[in-house]
Amino acid sequence: MDKRKSTGEVTEPLTLTLDAEGGDNAPGEIVAGALLAASPNLRLLLVGRPSVIEPHLRGKDTANIEIVPSASVVSLHQEPASAVRNMEDSSIVIGARTVADGRSQGFVSAGSTGAMLAASVLIMKRVDGIRRPAILTTIPGLHGPLVFLDAGANADCRPEHLLEFGVLGAAYCRAVLGCVEPRVGLLNIGEEEGKGNELALGAYGLLQKSGLKFVGNVEGRDLLANKADVVVTDGFTGNVALKLLEGCAASIFSRLKAVANSGPAAKAGGLLMRSALRNMRSQLDPETYGGAYLLGVRGLSIICHGNSSRVAIAHALKLGANALAKGVLQSVDREVATILGNQNAH
Amino acid sequence: MDKRKSTGEVTEPLTLTLDAEGGDNAPGEIVAGALLAASPNLRLLLVGRPSVIEPHLRGKDTANIEIVPSASVVSLHQEPASAVRNMEDSSIVIGARTVADGRSQGFVSAGSTGAMLAASVLIMKRVDGIRRPAILTTIPGLHGPLVFLDAGANADCRPEHLLEFGVLGAAYCRAVLGCVEPRVGLLNIGEEEGKGNELALGAYGLLQKSGLKFVGNVEGRDLLANKADVVVTDGFTGNVALKLLEGCAASIFSRLKAVANSGPAAKAGGLLMRSALRNMRSQLDPETYGGAYLLGVRGLSIICHGNSSRVAIAHALKLGANALAKGVLQSVDREVATILGNQNAH
Numbered sequence: 001m002d003k004r005k006s007t008g009e010v011t012e013p014l015t016l017t018l019d020a021e022g023g024d025n026a027p028g029e030i031v032a033g034a035l036l037a038a039s040p041n042l043r044l045l046l047v048g049r050p051s052v053i054e055p056h057l058r059g060k061d062t063a064n065i066e067i068v069p070s071a072s073v074v075s076l077h078q079e080p081a082s083a084v085r086n087m088e089d090s091s092i093v094i095g096a097r098t099v100a101d102g103r104s105q106g107f108v109s110a111g112s113t114g115a116m117l118a119a120s121v122l123i124m125k126r127v128d129g130i131r132r133p134a135i136l137t138t139i140p141g142l143h144g145p146l147v148f149l150d151a152g153a154n155a156d157c158r159p160e161h162l163l164e165f166g167v168l169g170a171a172y173c174r175a176v177l178g179c180v181e182p183r184v185g186l187l188n189i190g191e192e193e194g195k196g197n198e199l200a201l202g203a204y205g206l207l208q209k210s211g212l213k214f215v216g217n218v219e220g221r222d223l224l225a226n227k228a229d230v231v232v233t234d235g236f237t238g239n240v241a242l243k244l245l246e247g248c249a250a251s252i253f254s255r256l257k258a259v260a261n262s263g264p265a266a267k268a269g270g271l272l273m274r275s276a277l278r279n280m281r282s283q284l285d286p287e288t289y290g291g292a293y294l295l296g297v298r299g300l301s302i303i304c305h306g307n308s309s310r311v312a313i314a315h316a317l318k319l320g321a322n323a324l325a326k327g328v329l330q331s332v333d334r335e336v337a338t339i340l341g342n343q344n345a346h
Numbered sequence: 347m348d349k350r351k352s353t354g355e356v357t358e359p360l361t362l363t364l365d366a367e368g369g370d371n372a373p374g375e376i377v378a379g380a381l382l383a384a385s386p387n388l389r390l391l392l393v394g395r396p397s398v399i400e401p402h403l404r405g406k407d408t409a410n411i412e413i414v415p416s417a418s419v420v421s422l423h424q425e426p427a428s429a430v431r432n433m434e435d436s437s438i439v440i441g442a443r444t445v446a447d448g449r450s451q452g453f454v455s456a457g458s459t460g461a462m463l464a465a466s467v468l469i470m471k472r473v474d475g476i477r478r479p480a481i482l483t484t485i486p487g488l489h490g491p492l493v494f495l496d497a498g499a500n501a502d503c504r505p506e507h508l509l510e511f512g513v514l515g516a517a518y519c520r521a522v523l524g525c526v527e528p529r530v531g532l533l534n535i536g537e538e539e540g541k542g543n544e545l546a547l548g549a550y551g552l553l554q555k556s557g558l559k560f561v562g563n564v565e566g567r568d569l570l571a572n573k574a575d576v577v578v579t580d581g582f583t584g585n586v587a588l589k590l591l592e593g594c595a596a597s598i599f600s601r602l603k604a605v606a607n608s609g610p611a612a613k614a615g616g617l618l619m620r621s622a623l624r625n626m627r628s629q630l631d632p633e634t635y636g637g638a639y640l641l642g643v644r645g646l647s648i649i650c651h652g653n654s655s656r657v658a659i660a661h662a663l664k665l666g667a668n669a670l671a672k673g674v675l676q677s678v679d680r681e682v683a684t685i686l687g688n689q690n691a692h
Contacts, residue, residue, distance in 0.1 A: 187586060189498055219593075220591075222589075225597075235535075242566065243566030243567040243568075244591065249598065
C-alpha cells in the first residue's frame with residue numbers, strides 16, 4: 001500500500017518494456033505512445049532496430065526512455081512458437097528477455113498475439129503452479145468492470161485449467177480492482193449445477209471445492225450483469241464471446257445511426273443524443289481498458305490491439321504500471337499459494 | 347412451389363400440434379395463441395388435460411382446433427430423458443406422438459427444452475443420416491437474417507456433428523429463406539485456416555471437402571455481419587453466444603435509457619428517437635423470429651421461450667406452418683442425401 005497514493009497513482013519508479021516494432025502502426029505510433037507515457041515514475045525500455053526508432057525520437061524528451069536494440073521482427077504470418085525459438089534477435093524475444101532478466105517488470109506489444117504468448121511462456125516462464133497462463137480482459141459490465149478469462153490463450157482446456165483461471169482472475173481482481181473477496185463465476189449454458197459440457201461440469205466441481213468464492217454458473221445473457229466479479233471459460237468460448245460483444249456493440253451503433261437518419265424527428269433526436277452516445281461508446285470500447293494481460297507468467301505481459309494508436313499504447317503502459325504498482329504479480333503468487341497450495345510459489 | 351402463393355403464404359391445409367400445458371403462461375396464453383393462429387389452412391391439435399383446456403376455449407371459434415387429451419405434465423425440474431421415457435401420458439410425449447403417427451407435421455411447445463429435445467429424438471426419431479439434431483435459430487444480421495446452429499442441443503460435439511449442422515442449416519436456408527446457394531461458415535477464433543480448438547480444426551477440414559459452399563471461419567465480431575448465411579458451432583459455444591447477444595442488446599438498451607436521461611438535450615433526443623428505437627428493438631428481439639427449431643428429426647419440432655405470450659405462440663405456429671409449406675423437411679432430406687450421401691434418406 002505504501003507504493004501508491006490513495007488515488008492509485010504510481011509513486012515509485014517502475015520500468016516497462018515496449019516492443020517498438022509490433023503492430024500495424026509501428027514504429028511511429030508506438031514510439032509516440034512511449035513519449036506520451038514515459039515519466040520519472042515510468043521508465044521505458046524501447047525495443048527495436050535503432051535506425052528505425054531513432055528518427056521518431058529526434059528532438060523529443062527521451063530522459064526516461066532507453067533503446068534496447070533488436071535486429072528483426074516476428075511477422076503475423078510466422079508460426080509463433082518456432083519464430084520465438086529461432087529469432088533470438090527479434091524485438092519480441094529481446095523484449096521478453098528484459099523481463100526475464102529483471103531489467104523490467106512487464107512487456108507491452110501490439111505485435112503478433114501468438115508470438116507474444118509464446119515469448120511470454122518460453123522466455124518469461126510460467127509462475128510455479130500455473131500450467132496455463134491465460135489472457136485476462138476487463139469487460140464493462142452494467143454496474144462496473146468485471147474480469148473475464150481466458151480470452152484466447154488456450155483454445156482447448158481441461159477443468160483444472162479453468163480453476164487456474166479462477167485463481168488468476170481473483171488475484172487480479174483483489175489487487176487491481178480492490179475487490180476484497182472476488183466472486184468467481186463459470187460461463188455456462190444454464191444456471192443450475194449439472195448444466196454444461198464435460199469441461200464445464202468438471203470445472204464446476206473443482207471451483208466449488210477450491211476455496212475461491214465460487215458463485216456458480218453465469219449464462220451468456222448475464223455476463224454483463226455483474227453477477228460475478230470474475231468469469232472464467234476456456235479460451236475458445238472466451239474469444240468468441242469477447243469478439244461477439246465487440247460485434248454486437250458495433251452492430252447496434254450502426255443500427256442507431258440508421259435509426260437517427262430514419263426521419264426528421266429521429267435525426268434531431270440523434271443529434272441531441274450524440275455526445276452522450278459517444279461517451280457511452282467509449283465506455284464500451286475495449287481500447288479504453290488498455291489491452292489484455294497474459295497472467296500466470298513471471299512479469300506482466302500486455303497484449304495490445306494490432307491497430308493501437310499512440311493514445312492506446314500510452315494508456316496500456318499507464319494501466320500496466322498501475323497494476324504492477326498495486327502488486328498484481330504478488331497477488332497472483334499469494335492466490336496460487338493459497339488456492340492451489342503450491343509451496344514453490346515465489 | 348405449388349403449395350404457396352408468391353408471397354409465401356400457406357395455401358394448403360397443414361396440421362400442427364401444440365402443447366397446451368408447456369410454459370410459464372400455460373394454459374391460458376397457449377390456448378389463446380392457438381385461437382389466434384388456427385384457420386382452415388392451419389389446423390391445430392391441442393394437447394393437454396381437457397378439464398384444464400376447455401374453460402379457455404368456451405365460447406370461442408374452435409372449428410380448426412381439436413383437443414388431444416393428456417393426463418400429466420413434465421416439469422422443468424425433472425430429468426428430461428427419463429421423464430419422457432416414463433411419462434407416457436404427459437402432454438409432451440403425447441404431442442410428439444401425434445407427429446410420429448403422421449397426424450400432424452410439427453410440434454410446438456414452450457415447456458422444458460430438455461424434455462422437448464428428448465421427446466423429439468426418442469419419439470419423432472432422427473432423420474436417417476443425422477446423428478445429432480440441432481437447435482436452429484435465426485439471428486438478425488446487419489444485412490438480413492442469418493441461420494445459426496447449434497444453439498444448445500449438443501453441449502459436447504465432434505467435428506462430424508458440425509458438418510451435420512451445416513447440412514441442416516443449408517437445407518433450412520434454401521427452403522425457408524429462399525437462398526439458392528447458402529454460404530456456410532464456422533464460428534471460430536481467427537479468420538485463417540489453422541485457427542481454433544481441436545473441434546473447429548476438425549470441422550473445418552470436413553466442411554471444406556463436404557460439397558457445401560463453405561466460406562471458412564467467422565469470428566465472433568463478424569457473426570452479425572452476414573459473412574455467411576449459415577454459421578455452425580457446437581451447442582455450448584452456440585448457446586453462450588446467443589444468450590450473450592440477448593444480454594448485450596439488453597445492456598446497451600439499458601445504457602441508452604440512462605443516456606436519454608442524462609441531460610435535457612439528450613432527453614429530448616431520446617423522446618424524438620423513441621419510436622424508431624422501439625422498432626429497432628423489436629427487430630433484435632429473438633421472439634420476433636418465433637422460437638427455435640430442432641432440425642434433424644422427422645417432423646418440425648419448435649421450441650418456444652418459456653415465457654411466451656399468446657402473440658409469441660401464434661407467431662411461432664404461423665412461422666412453423668410457413669416453413670413446412672415451403673418444404674423445410676423435404677429440403678433436409680435432399681441436403682442430407684446430397685452431402686452426407688445417405689441413400690436411406692426418406
